[in-house]
Amino acid sequence: MAHDNYLSLISLSLDGLLTKDEQFSLEMHLQSCSACMYAWEQMSLVDRMFAMPIEVAPPPDFKSRVMEQVSGYEQRRNLYPWMTLIMTTILLVAMMSIILPILFVTLGLYRMLFDIPVIGMLLTRLIEIHAQIMAFIGTVGVSASHWISFLTTDPMALAVIVTSLVMLSIWIGMHEAFKLQTTSEFSAQSA
Amino acid sequence: MENENELIARILAGDQESFAELVETYQRSVYNLTYRMLGDAREAEDAAQEAFLRAYQHLSRYDPGRSFKTWLLSIASNYCIDRLRKRRLTWLSIEEPLPPHPALSSNEVEPEEAVAIHERYDAIQAMLAELAPEYRAAVVFRYWYDMSYAEIAETLDTTESAIKSRLFRARQMMAENLRTERHSSLIVAIEGA
Secondary structure: OOOOHHHHHHHHHHHHOOOOHHHHHHHHHHHHHHHHHHHHHHHHHHHHHOOOOOOEEEOOOHHHHHHHHHHHHHHHHHHHHHHHHHHHHHHHHHHHHHHHHHHHHHHOHHHHHHHHHHHHHHHHHHHHHHHHHHHHHHHHHHHHHHHHHHHOOHHHHHHHHHHHHHHHHHHHHHHHHHHHHHHHHHHHHHH | OHHHHHHHHHHHHHHHHHHHHHHHHHHHHHHHHHHHHHHOOOHHHHHHHHHHHHHHHHHHHHOOOOOOOHHHHHHHHHHHHHHHHHHHHHHHOOOOOOOOOOOOOOOOHHHHHHHHHHHHHHHHHHHOOOOOHHHHHHHHHHHHOOOOHEEEEEEEOOOHHHHHHHHHHHHHHHHHHHHHHHHHHHHHHHHOO
């Protein structure tokens, strides 16, 4: 038998799992092999060390802590169907709030609203106001666009704007300096 | 066994008190296992609580033909092995002093004897701490739970030959480590026992 196999037999021997023949063969080998005998002694020492029955006691409140966790788990489990129901409802409402208006417009259902006496009149008026606002915004937008393109393409106009901005900033600076001076004089008089 | 199965049936029917009885019965076994695997009282308590909670959550999957204790210890050992693997990633130095151990069961011992027991206990934990999680579990089940190779294999969900190999390797490693300078005090503790 190979040398390594005897080392394996030592472990099995410590667990009392060798047959008589295997045990005899191991004992014979140990007598002639000092390396294996050394391994046997070392493993036996380990075996003796672990054979000592030492028990540790769990904390006195261990059971109650486990049962607290179990109760917490049960509470969460009981809440789960309700939470699922609430979350599903919220999801459905959110989906409806997106899908319904889209369907309402794409299927042309909004036209039916104009046949209802008061609502129809209000809707017509709202659409008119909306159209007027959009027309106004359009006019202002077009006019602003013309002005911007005029000011940025004409060098003279650009020069006028830059000069105006410079003068404006100088005026603001002077105004702030004057305010600061007035405030400090006033404070000095009060003191 | 029959009584245990009745308890389990009652738990599955919603009776939490029956589960408290199971906790009472197995708390010592589970806690000892987690403590020997993890070597830290607080971690061991957390792990033991987690093992019981997982057992409660998955009780419907328990096979009544199997030993409940083996099933429960299997949950606890797998949890500890996972935890040790994660701990390895954060690398805990083996040179760090061992954490204080919880109260030993035998409270009636003399102070001197208690010191000797604590020394032996620390020595054992130091030896275990140097083993890979799977080897550690095999050693713990073999020595302190008096399980056969077949039972250890069932608990750790592996084969008997794998357990045979793990125990051999674990013993060989511990024997090699025993004569190093770091463990010279262990030999004194063992031989003085």
